[in-house]
Amino acid sequence: MTDFVLVAGAWLGAWAWDEVAAELRAAGHGVHPLTLSGLAEKRDVPAGQQRHVQDIVDEVERLDLRDVVLVGHSYSGIPVGQAAERIGDRLARVVFVDSTVPVDGESFLSGRPSDHVRASIEAGGGFWPPLTADDYAGQDLTGDQIARIVDGSTPHPGASLTEPAALSRPLGELSVTYIKCLLDGDEPMDAVQKLLKSESWELVRMDTGHWPMFSQPRELAGILHRSAVRA
Numbered sequence: 001m002t003d004f005v006l007v008a009g010a011w012l013g014a015w016a017w018d019e020v021a022a023e024l025r026a027a028g029h030g031v032h033p034l035t036l037s038g039l040a041e042k043r044d045v046p047a048g049q050q051r052h053v054q055d056i057v058d059e060v061e062r063l064d065l066r067d068v069v070l071v072g073h074s075y076s077g078i079p080v081g082q083a084a085e086r087i088g089d090r091l092a093r094v095v096f097v098d099s100t101v102p103v104d105g106e107s108f109l110s111g112r113p114s115d116h117v118r119a120s121i122e123a124g125g126g127f128w129p130p131l132t133a134d135d136y137a138g139q140d141l142t143g144d145q146i147a148r149i150v151d152g153s154t155p156h157p158g159a160s161l162t163e164p165a166a167l168s169r170p171l172g173e174l175s176v177t178y179i180k181c182l183l184d185g186d187e188p189m190d191a192v193q194k195l196l197k198s199e200s201w202e203l204v205r206m207d208t209g210h211w212p213m214f215s216q217p218r219e220l221a222g223i224l225h226r227s228a229v230r231a
Contacts, residue, residue, distance in 0.1 A: 002092065002228035003030040003065040007056060008213070009074025009099070011130040011153035013040025016073075020213050023221030029228065034059050036076065038127075038157035048159035049079060049107070050166070056083035066090055069228055073097040074210065075156070078108055078165055084174055085167065094174050095227050097220070098181040098210050101191055102165035109161050117161065127155030139183055139209025140216070149214060172198035177227040179220075184210040202230075
């Protein structure tokens with residue numbers, strides 16, 4: 001049995017994985033969706049990026065998990081990638097779901113147009129305000145799915161987006177499945193394309209939008225199950 005630790009992206013909590021988690025449990029896996037500090041039911045907990053890294057490490061150690069597949073969606077690829085190297089031989093594999101990846105010394109906002117995000121964080125009192133329903137158009141989501149995401153989203157801690165990542169070894173040394181959701185762009189970002197040259201990284205494409213845990217949960221769970229078999 002594989003133990004999955006599932007971490008959703010900006011604005012979301014453990015609840016975002018409900019359907020995927022049910023599929024994985026039905027396949028016999030241990031599943032541990034995790035809400036990062038400052039979000040959802042933990043929204044009152046002060047948080048930055050390194051706090052998020054520690055959230056993941058603490059969860060693995062608290063539950064004494066072994067043969068772990070860490071799954072990071074969107075923003076959470078950054079703390080998941082850092083946590084992966086810190087849990088040592090407990091790690092079996094990492095799955096990045098249409099995510100950013102950590103680059104040593106760089107933040108989530110590095111290398112991208114970020115003035116509007118920084119302005120939003122400042123206006124939001126240090127938090128990045130959630131997207132509106134209109135922002136989810138064209139992402140293979142039903143009206144009900146969009147409403148569920150919007151209703152469940154909470155402001156995202158701005159410090160987690162501006163703090164730099166800290167890596168002690170190259171990500172290319174990890175065993176990784178990278179899932180690219182095609183409605184969010186045909187190709188992975190440059191940093192991911194470089195890492196995909198590693199023999200220990202594989203690329204899987206999904207014909208859906210940036211939130212496959214809502215739009216195609218069964219298909220996503222199937223990819224995660226197969227990644228565990230490869231681990």
